[in-house]
Amino acid sequence: MAGGPRVLLVNDDGIQAEGLALLERQVAEFTDxxxxxxxxxxxSGGGHSVSLDKPVRARQLDDRRFAVSGTPTDCVLLAYWELMDERPDIVLSGINHGENLGEDMTYSGTMGAAMEAAILGVPAVALSQKRTLGQKPDFASSEAAAPGLLRGLLDMEWAPGQVVNVNFPVSISDDGRPHVTRLGQRNPGTFTPLGGLDGRNIPYYWVKVRYDPGEQEPDTDLYAVADGRVAVTALSMDLTAPALNDRLRDLLASPATAS
Structure with a gap:
């Protein structure tokens, strides 16, 4: 296939990850x-972190393929500013080995890469495959649903810096249609410290992961994926809370800014 959009693929599971290889095969149907x-x-779990206290190295594996010693955010930065001959038309991050639903996105390296693309003015899509925690993901639903979804997203007219979060369920329900959702919210306790003693009786802690099913309102991403739907959620880099801002303005007698 000649031509097509210039697509940057990145992930947080590593250059050898199965989800990344699957995404690359699927995108190759639409662009070379x-x-x-x-x-x-x-x-995993690196969020939107960037390496500031150590050098980052990029090892070239092929003409347009690089393994980076840093974070997913580092990968986007190096690709955009140093490695690519021109800026990407779109960044696709994933397919992640595990869900990124609700507030998971604040921890997610997959989402961190997409957010960095948005900051640079490049539209981005984060894609994740739900799995049973601790088990290898089954990408059957991604195999089935991603090509049609990618076709629509790659053909879509994007504004600079827009971000979409996609989550594939373990298995897809009968109709298989993507559902546009809002972010749900889990109950507190997804990550909790689990303590122990080492061989010298010095305390240590592992961070235990337990995914609460969370908010099960029909319009949430948590509900959609639990119900066997592909959840598609548009996100904004503007984290302003307008209602709280109005309360603070009243409390602090702050003048309103022009809109």
Whole structure:
């Protein structure tokens, strides 16, 4: 296939991850202008972190393929400013080995890469495959649903810096149609410290992960994926809380700014 959009692929599970390979195969159906810049090692849970206290190295594996010693955010930065011959038309981050629903996105390296693309003015899509915690993901639903979804997203007219979060269920319900959702919210306690003693009786802690099913309102991403739907959620980099801002303005007698 000649031509097509210039697509940057990145992830947080590492350059050798199965989800990244699947995404690359699917995107190749629509364009031959694919760049892969991904972490050398897994960076799950790294969020939107950037390496500031150590050098970042990019090892070239092929003409448009690089393994980076840093975070997913580092990968986007290096691709955009150093490695690609021109800026990408779109960044696709994933397919992540595990869900990124509700507030998961604040921890997610997959989402961190998409957010960095948005800051740079490049539209981005984060894609994640739900799995049973601790088990290898089954990408059957991603295999089935992603190509049609990608076709629509790659053909869509994007504004600079827009972000979409996509989550594939473990298995797809009968109609298989994507559902446009809002972010749900889990109950507190997804991540909790689990303590123990080492061989010298010095305390240590592992962070235990337990995914609460959370808010099950029909319009949420949590409900959609639990119900076997592909959840598609548009996100904004503007984190302002307008209602709280209005209360603060009244409390502090702050003048209103022009809109």
């Amino acid at each position: 202008n694919i760049w892969v810049v991904a972490p050398q090692h897994e960076n």
